[in-house]
Amino acid sequence: MSGLAREDYLADIYRLQCENPHDPVSTGSVADRRGVTAASATAMFKRLARDHLIVYRNYGGVSLTPEGQDLALGVLRRHRLVERFLADVLHIPWQQVDTYADQMEHALPDEVVDRMEVLLENPYTCPHGYPIPDKHGHFAQPDLILLRDLSVGEQVRVARVNERVPGLLRYVEDLGLMPGSLLRVSARNPVDLNVTIETEGRAHILGLRVSEAIWVERLESRG
Amino acid sequence: MSGLAREDYLADIYRLQCENPHDPVSTGSVADRRGVTAASATAMFKRLARDHLIVYRNYGGVSLTPEGQDLALGVLRRHRLVERFLADVLHIPWQQVDTYADQMEHALPDEVVDRMEVLLENPYTCPHGYPIPDKHGHFAQPDLILLRDLSVGEQVRVARVNERVPGLLRYVEDLGLMPGSLLRVSARNPVDLNVTIETEGRAHILGLRVSEAIWVERLESRG
DNA sequence: CAAGCGTTTTAGACACGCTTAAAACTCTTT
DNA sequence: AAAGAGTTTTAAGCGTGTCTAAAACGCTTG
Ligand SMILES: [Mn+2]
Ligand SMILES: [Mn+2]
Ligand SMILES: [Mn+2]
Ligand SMILES: [Mn+2]
Numbered sequence: 001m002s003g004l005a006r007e008d009y010l011a012d013i014y015r016l017q018c019e020n021p022h023d024p025v026s027t028g029s030v031a032d033r034r035g036v037t038a039a040s041a042t043a044m045f046k047r048l049a050r051d052h053l054i055v056y057r058n059y060g061g062v063s064l065t066p067e068g069q070d071l072a073l074g075v076l077r078r079h080r081l082v083e084r085f086l087a088d089v090l091h092i093p094w095q096q097v098d099t100y101a102d103q104m105e106h107a108l109p110d111e112v113v114d115r116m117e118v119l120l121e122n123p124y125t126c127p128h129g130y131p132i133p134d135k136h137g138h139f140a141q142p143d144l145i146l147l148r149d150l151s152v153g154e155q156v157r158v159a160r161v162n163e164r165v166p167g168l169l170r171y172v173e174d175l176g177l178m179p180g181s182l183l184r185v186s187a188r189n190p191v192d193l194n195v196t197i198e199t200e201g202r203a204h205i206l207g208l209r210v211s212e213a214i215w216v217e218r219l220e221s222r223g
Numbered sequence: 224m225s226g227l228a229r230e231d232y233l234a235d236i237y238r239l240q241c242e243n244p245h246d247p248v249s250t251g252s253v254a255d256r257r258g259v260t261a262a263s264a265t266a267m268f269k270r271l272a273r274d275h276l277i278v279y280r281n282y283g284g285v286s287l288t289p290e291g292q293d294l295a296l297g298v299l300r301r302h303r304l305v306e307r308f309l310a311d312v313l314h315i316p317w318q319q320v321d322t323y324a325d326q327m328e329h330a331l332p333d334e335v336v337d338r339m340e341v342l343l344e345n346p347y348t349c350p351h352g353y354p355i356p357d358k359h360g361h362f363a364q365p366d367l368i369l370l371r372d373l374s375v376g377e378q379v380r381v382a383r384v385n386e387r388v389p390g391l392l393r394y395v396e397d398l399g400l401m402p403g404s405l406l407r408v409s410a411r412n413p414v415d416l417n418v419t420i421e422t423e424g425r426a427h428i429l430g431l432r433v434s435e436a437i438w439v440e441r442l443e444s445r446g
Numbered sequence: 447c448a449a450g451c452g453t454t455t456t457a458g459a460c461a462c463g464c465t466t467a468a469a470a471c472t473c474t475t476t
Numbered sequence: 477a478a479a480g481a482g483t484t485t486t487a488a489g490c491g492t493g494t495c496t497a498a499a500a501c502g503c504t505t506g
Contacts, residue, residue, distance in 0.1 A: 003492085004227075004492090004493090005492080005493060005494090006492095026453085026454090027453075027454060027455085028452095028453065028454080036493085036494070036495090037494080037495065037496080038453070038454060038455080039454085039455075039456080039457095039494085039495075039496080039497095040493070040494055040495075041454095042454065042455055042456085043455095043492090043493075043494080044492095044493075044494095047491090047492080047493090058454080058455075058501090059453080059454060059455080059500090059501060059502070086335065089312075089342070090335065090338040090339065090342065091338065092334065092335070092338060096334070100332050100334070100335055103330050103331075103332060104327070104330045104331065104332075104335070106330065107326050107327045107329065107330035108326075108327065109322075109323050109326060109327075111315065111319070111323070112309065112313065112315070112323055112327070115313040115314065115315060116313065119312070119313065226462085227462090227463090228462080228463060228464090229462095249483085249484090250483075250484060250485085251482095251483065251484080259463085259464070259465090260464080260465065260466080261483075261484060261485080262464085262465075262466080262467095262484085262485075262486080262487095263463070263464055263465075264484090265484065265485055265486085266462090266463075266464080266485095267462095267463075267464095270461090270462080270463090281471090281484080281485075282470090282471060282472070282483080282484060282485080447506100448505100448506090449504100449505085449506080450503100450504090450505085450506100451502100451503090451504085451505100452501105452502090452503090452504100453500100453501080453502080453503095454499100454500080454501070454502095455498100455499080455500065455501085456497100456498080456499070456500080457496100457497085457498075457499090458495100458496090458497090458498100459494100459495080459496085459497105460493105460494080460495080461492105461493095461494085461495105462491105462492085462493090462494105463490105463491095463492090464489105464490085464491090465488100465489080465490080466487100466488090466489090467486100467487085467488090468485100468486080468487075468488100469484100469485080469486070469487090470483100470484080470485065470486080471482105471483080471484070471485080472481100472482085472483075472484090473480105473481090473482085473483095474479100474480090474481085474482100475478100475479085475480080475481095476477100476478090476479080476480095
């Protein structure tokens with residue numbers, strides 16, 4: 001009936017577009033993300049383009065049409081609301097909810113999603129800090145900075161942790177750096193790009209792989 | 224990945240087997256239930272038989288293997304637990320939960336199902352009164368009688384309402400005959416087989432279509 | 447500017463799940 | 477026992493979604 005794989009492709013194209021807003025999304029990047037061959041991605045692109053969900057030029061990558069973006073945002077909405085539900089209501093560890101939500105997101109009727117949203121009291125973000133689109137596709141776009149790009153002395157709040165970096169969620173949890181945590185940058189090493197932070201009185205040295213997977217929000221931005 | 228349609232076939236074969244435990248399940252009955260052609264059912268039977276989930280003899284119907292029954296019971300468990308969840312937690316009307324659960328039942332990881340069961344405090348039945356298998360496939364099998372087969376004067380509790388009779392759930396709700404309701408048979412018409420019942424002080428005349436879709440439980444069965 | 451390399455598309459194949467139309471079978475009825 | 481009716485299976489075809497292997501493309505480099 002409803003496209004199963006289609007939805008994942010659309011959502012992944014949207015995610016890749018966000019990560020690199022300037023150029024179009026390449027066949028290879030989608031294939032990598034989806035874990036399929038480039039040939040499979042090409043075949044899917046043709047079907048999606050035929051149905052006016054993406055614009056596809058041979059050898060030129062893809063971009064979402066307004067209609068395709070609506071569908072993609074619907075998938076992200078379901079994905080992130082389900083993640084919230086799994087974490088907050090069923091108490092499933094946040095390391096696992098992305099995988100489960102990826103399975104469930106395609107099988108949730110709108111009414112179920114909308115009622116979950118009410119039950120959860122209209123959350124703004126998923127447990128990892130990514131915004132949840134409302135039923136019209138609108139969502140908050142706060143000013144976030146990568147932890148990597150902070151200067152020494154800055155005091156910030158963790159806003160978002162990339163859920164697809166292997167092992168990162170567990171590591172972040174151990175360090176007490178979940179979304180909402182406060183931290184201060186106490187040092188930066190200009191050679192290896194390590195960042196030293198303090199949180200709850202403890203200091204940690206974070207490598208680049210970590211500091212470029214965590215987004216933060218400046219405190220007291222009035223001034 | 225995991226068979227989508229396969230699961231529905233297995234669960235429907237199980238349901239049909241329960242409704243008519245003596246003879247094997249015919250191709251046509253499965254096709255009707257599933258809303259597909261007999262040719263489609265035959266093709267699916269071959270795949271299921273190839274994978275040792277059913278026993279299939281040409282022109283001789285099908286029956287579940289132990290392995291196939293395990294899978295079928297898993298689907299029923301997910302289906303009925305989700306129905307409970309939708310009704311009790313999300314407050315979705317019981318008329319709709321079967322349709323929604325039919326969609327969701329194939330996309331629920333075991334851990335999600337198990338945690339839902341805990342959240343719901345291990346319910347015995349779905350909102351329509353059908354038993355929920357536990358994670359080993361075991362479930363209560365209470366002694367139920369069709370409302371159709373009651374004698375005048377019997378006092379019973381509604382236990383189960385067939386969720387797939389069009390319009391029945393709404394009708395039953397209007398009459399106050401949801402599972403748990405008490406009623407007494409005050410008359411039976413031997414010609415048209417109508418049954419007159421009393422519940423909460425009001426009398427209703429039920430036709431055969433209704434009385435053979437409602438199961439009840441005798442009260443004070445010690446005697 | 448031609449060679450080479452990495453990326454992308456095409457070609458051919460396969461499993462699933464569905465369809466319609468025709469053939470085969472079973473069961474009842476004369 | 478033969479006919480007929482109803483059921484079931486087979487045959488052929490289609491869309492989805494995946495694969496491998498080969499061809500086409502595009503960009504960088506000598
Ligand atoms: Mn998904
Ligand atoms: Mn998330
Ligand atoms: Mn189903
Ligand atoms: Mn039910």
